[in-house]
Amino acid sequence: MKNRFAAITLLMLFATILIIYYNMHSIHPTRVRISTTTSLYATGLLDYIAVKFRELYPDVEIQFIPVGSSAALRYAERGDVCAVFVHEPNFEKKYLDMGVIEEQKIFAFNYFIIVGPREDPANISMAIDVVDAFRRIYSAERESTYFISRGDGSGTHTREIYIWKLAGISPTDRPWYKECGCGMDQALIIANELKGYTLSDVGTYMVLKIRGRIPNIEALYNSSTDIVLLNIYSGYLAKGCRGIERRYAELFLNFIYSNPDIVDNFGVNEYGVRLFYSARHFDGDIRDLWSKLAGIG
Amino acid sequence: MKAMAEIIDTILRSIMVSGVATLMASLWSIPLAYLFVFRNRGSVFIEAVIETLVGIPTVLLGLLLYILFSSSGLLGFLGLLYTPQAIIIGESILVTPLIISISYRSIRGIAHLYYEFALSIGANRVQRMRLIVSQSLPGVVAACITGFSRAIGELGIAMMIGGNIKGYTRVMTTAIALEVAKGNFEEAIILGIVLLLITIAISIAIKLISRVYVA
Known part of the structure; x- marks a missing residue:
């Protein structure tokens, strides 16, 4: 009994010394x-x-x-x-x-880009500018195309709201407008799953794309001259x-x-x-x- | 006013999702717990596995279910991803080991206590089991309450397979996470307090109700 007690004490002492040593270094x-x-x-x-x-x-x-x-x-x-x-x-x-x-x-x-399903049901790749692209998404004939909004008050979200405002339309009460309240990577993954559109920064999109995480969606609209993007x-x-x-x-x-x-x-x-x-x-x-x-x- | 309505909506959804998940989980967990006690087979191994699974990280479970439910996954054709049903399934799996483990302990204790007593007063097998079941009910109810608080307080599953979609899959914990991400720490704390108060209120209510029934 006494031996066991000594052994445990020794072991704990040893562990303590190890932890201290590790932290010092x-x-x-x-x-x-x-x-x-x-x-x-x-x-x-x-x-x-x-x-x-x-x-x-x-x-x-x-x-x-x-x-x-x-x-x-x-x-x-x-x-x-x-x-x-x-x-x-x-x-x-x-x-x-x-x-x-x-x-x-x-x-x-x-730049921000608009990504969406490869089939592009709203035809935004033909848009003349970003506001037109958003209008096309808004007025698309839809069965199951969604727009995924970050909904988290982030820079990207603020920008998205601003573009809707420029377009003079408010999509927030539409059933196809989904606010995920999430980060960019999660929003892209949701867009990929639901085959929806979303506004993304090009960096996050590329990283997920190259890693093969978002095979169903593509960058459909980009512009390097549009200050809004x-x-x-x-x-x-x-x-x-x-x-x-x-x-x-x-x-x-x-x-x-x-x-x-x-x-x-x-x-x-x-x-x-x-x-x-x-x-x-x-x-x-x-x-x-x-x-x-x-x-x- | 609109924000208030949204918060109430989120609270109700949280209670509904976690409540249904806990009820579902108890449907199979409680019989399993009784089975483990009465059969008493391989108990050390099963105990160890279940007790380990109690602490499974919720994001890990969320990730596994995401892979399963995603459109390129095995169960993708069900279209469950990013629905409240998906969260219910996830949370019911999450709390299963917890409910089994806690109720197993209380049932086993009761069984030890009453088995010989029941034998000595000449109870037959069915009577013995009925005695043990009725005596162990408070412990089982407590297990379910613990399961409920774990379900309503978890974040990983609701985030990964619920998607925190406003007005559809947003629950209390994902709403808190969102407020934190927005930098609205005050709102996050208020939501957190509300979450705790609701969980406590529901626990007390269940305990009071079950006391009436048992006694």
């Missing part, structure tokens, strides 16, 4: 937490950049918290993160005015973040901004197309467009 000097919109994170862009950054600053660990744009900004407001990466200009404007975030860096952009990603520092963490967060933001090749080349080998475009070469223009987008929604 996994602690890094500086941890910078950044909340980010899921679309940036899910494509793998941020991890890719963080690895490159780590080569220059091996002592810094950048940790990403992937949430929706609005939640990401709330985290910044509460002082839980040092920086945010988001794509929701009208929300960003609000938080900038509130003084929660500062030092905007527009570092990348891409422009998707702008910005990075901000949180005002509540100070000291060495803030310095590194700033370094990280500058690192992304000043290395346009990293953003431009990301995913080209893997997906065959560019998922993100660096905003650096279009600085003035894109800032104007951002301000325009911040005024909508």
